[in-house]
Amino acid sequence: MKQINLTAKAIDLLKKLISIPSFSGEEDQTADAIENWFKEYDIPFERSRNNVFAKNKHWDDGKPTLLLNSHHDTVKPNKAYTKDPFHPHIEDGKLYGLGSNDAGGCLVSLIATFTHFYNAENLNHNILMVASMEEENAGQHSLRGLLPSLPKIDVAIVGEPTLMNLAIAEKGLVVFDAIVKGTPSHAAHPNDDNSIYNTIEVLEWFKNYKFQKTSDALGDVKMTVTQINAGSQHNVVPSQVELVIDVRVNDAYTNKEIADILKSEAPCKIQERGLKLNSSKIDKDHSLVQSGIALGRTTYGSPTLSDQAALTCQSLKLGPGDSTRSHSADEYIYVHEIEEGIGLYIKILEGFLH
Incomplete structure (x- = not known):
């Protein structure tokens, strides 16, 4: 499947997601938009509340599973916004809109990457794509609540803005x-x-x-x-x-x-108040990390929390965009960051899955 076409489609999907209010617990319509992507590419999927998930075509229960996950809920826009948070538009290479950076750019890039590999044969891991709800408020129906219904996960990429560098640990x-x-x-x-x-x-x-x-x-x-x-x-x-x-x-x-x-x-x-939001990490010598390092990506530890806290397997936080823009006024992501993100996701997985 041509990456250029997937990238253009992913940017269109992100614009659609931005245009739909999707505060935590209110993601019905963005879940519908994500469903439509899978329908367009003839990819079977399942939906649990507003979580949408799919398996690669040649799933093999005897293989370990790689999870690709990001979320489609957002925080509410703050009062410092000068632009309409639900009007996706590009200025000077920046795609503006609520959720563009956190974590819409990551989500659509991962969905495009999953679609790229969907039909691939002879992979050493299954691939499970999960577009999850209620990440921003760590809700009971978020990835944490969905996990008991999913196959066993052996390693994960959680899409959050990291400038496509490798967050090998999270507080x-x-x-x-x-x-x-x-x-x-x-x-x-x-x-x-x-x-x-x-x-x-x-x-x-x-x-x-x-x-x-x-x-x-x-x-x-x-x-x-x-x-x-x-x-x-x-x-x-x-x-x-x-x-x-x-x-x-x-x-x-x-x-x-x-x-x-x-x-x-x-x-x-x-x-x-609770003890469930644990730190996360992945060994630096893990082949997934090494595949990213081979492409010139740097490793670091992330101070911010994500759905990684719900996982017990080794997990890597990785995605286009910059964490410092998250929850800010007039949120944006550079279009070239999405283009680069999809390309790097694909190259990292090519090095890991074969």
Whole structure:
């Protein structure tokens, strides 16, 4: 199948996806558009809610499986937009629109790549393409919820904007709620146990705390206090201050280990909201990574979260576009990035699948 035609079709699909609002949980019409692609190329597919997925033609249950995955939901446009977020148009080589960079460009490039290989024979892996829903809000019907219905996956490429460099690791995330206690009182009376003043020392502890283990790919664990809430009246000292702590976990720790450490050592009561968003990685010497390195792509560790967190197999984050544009106003992706992305995806898989 000619790559030039696939690329043009992929850009047309991306324009269609941009024109359709597809906030997390509301992706019905973008799922329809993705279905239409598979219908046009006579590729059998399945749909579970707004997840659309397909297998390569010569699927063999005796072979390991490569997952190609990206998402078609978006965040809501922020108030700083100066362009219509649902009007796809090209200016100076940039295709503008909500979801163009995160992660529409990746998604259509992976769908085109899957289509390129769909009829190929004698591949050493099966190929499973999944266009998933609810990635942005880590919803229960996202890739995580779909996995029990899918065949066993041995290795994965998760399409997120990486400038087509190889994100061989991704930080996990644990969000904690913490409470700093004190003695409530009238503001006019002495109080040596003011919960707000007690928080000063606690904030210093979070600011200065260092987790011991570092990672070659992901560096240190990063812990940040992101929210603080206390008090309801000017003349009342509150009984407690509530904090929210965002912890980005490297691959030297499990999320549970981070939770156990903080529960043991933090100078206040602290409780995690959940432990499911784990760090991800793939060995640098994995043949999928080596195929990319042979094409001049560099490796790095990604600080941002994706559907990789749902996977237990080794996975690589890779895609056209730039992560710094994600969730920004007047989001865009360069057309040449999609063209390059499809070409590189195909070349990397040619080196891996044969």
